[in-house]
Amino acid sequence: MKNKILLLMSALLMGGCSHAVRETVLSQPPQVTPPVEPPVPVLHRTYTEGEVLKYKLTLDYSETGEDDSSASATATATVKKRGDGVFYEAWQWTGRQKNGADIKLPAESLDFRQLLSLDPGFKLSIQDLSKIYPLIEPVTDTLTFYADLQLAMRKGLALTVGEHLFIEHGLPNSWAGGPTAVGRDCVDFDLTLTDINAADNTATLRALHLPPAAGCGAAPVPWLQKPVSDTANNWYQVRKEGKSIYIASAAKETFDDEIKIGLADGRIVSATQLNLLTGEKRTCLDEKLAMCGAPGRFSIVRKLLLAPEAE
Numbered sequence: 001m002k003n004k005i006l007l008l009m010s011a012l013l014m015g016g017c018s019h020a021v022r023e024t025v026l027s028q029p030p031q032v033t034p035p036v037e038p039p040v041p042v043l044h045r046t047y048t049e050g051e052v053l054k055y056k057l058t059l060d061y062s063e064t065g066e067d068d069s070s071a072s073a074t075a076t077a078t079v080k081k082r083g084d085g086v087f088y089e090a091w092q093w094t095g096r097q098k099n100g101a102d103i104k105l106p107a108e109s110l111d112f113r114q115l116l117s118l119d120p121g122f123k124l125s126i127q128d129l130s131k132i133y134p135l136i137e138p139v140t141d142t143l144t145f146y147a148d149l150q151l152a153m154r155k156g157l158a159l160t161v162g163e164h165l166f167i168e169h170g171l172p173n174s175w176a177g178g179p180t181a182v183g184r185d186c187v188d189f190d191l192t193l194t195d196i197n198a199a200d201n202t203a204t205l206r207a208l209h210l211p212p213a214a215g216c217g218a219a220p221v222p223w224l225q226k227p228v229s230d231t232a233n234n235w236y237q238v239r240k241e242g243k244s245i246y247i248a249s250a251a252k253e254t255f256d257d258e259i260k261i262g263l264a265d266g267r268i269v270s271a272t273q274l275n276l277l278t279g280e281k282r283t284c285l286d287e288k289l290a291m292c293g294a295p296g297r298f299s300i301v302r303k304l305l306l307a308p309e310a311e
Helices: 002-027 107-111 132-156
Strands: 052-063 070-082 087-098 114-116 166-167 172-174 178-184 190-198 202-210 235-241 243-264 268-284 296-308
Touching: 052 132, 070 190, 087 107, 087 132, 114 132, 114 268, 132 190, 132 202, 132 243, 172 296, 243 296
Parallel strands: none
Antiparallel strands: 052 070, 052 296, 070 087, 087 114, 166 190, 172 178, 178 235, 190 202, 202 243, 235 243, 243 268, 268 296
């Protein structure tokens, strides 16, 4: 009997404890799971293998003491995929005009394929330009637009108006080839998403190219190192004209690019550029740039438009 009473008391105590525990649990406030914020969309490119793009690039050019000129070039780009899954565009430049007259492209230019991509896994680079002199300008100008946009995509620029990135780059870009013995510039990048247009499903990226604080390395000759404007020189060119005439130049260069991007797939819908140079040049009679005349000031204004080629 005593054992039964002890067992009964134990059971009651256990039941009481259990009841107390249940009351304690029930008295706690309910746990609220915070809402999960959706990820902020970023600029990106969705490629389709075999996709074909057709563009026309136009240039309006003016330089101190020279006649204004205009030029254009047309290209067809085909999307391809490497074995590692990285997409790229193979551009064939199909036509070239200057001041309304056609320029016959040599076989080397027609056979050349410019490789561009907005895929972050593709490393953009300046290809060998030595055998495609008629295409140097359109090739390097188009590369500039792709470099701007790919950089924004690699950095994950959010699709939010006002989103901003500043990237110190400062490495030289070269356009040497043909009569241009030296041609290079250096810039830092200032990127801002300036607009999202729901009506035409596009976004606009503004990319400023600014002179780096350190300039663009050593000048071809020491006298070209002296700043010609309010920053260190970030543009150098030495160009041969005739048998023994060399034009040596140094300048401050800036770019103001606006790139309209299709939000459906991230392709470049259109792009504009205002490229300004303020500099100084001398005419020299020797390759070493030792026998040169007095310096002369110059300015260059280049206005570019990249747009779909009309059918």
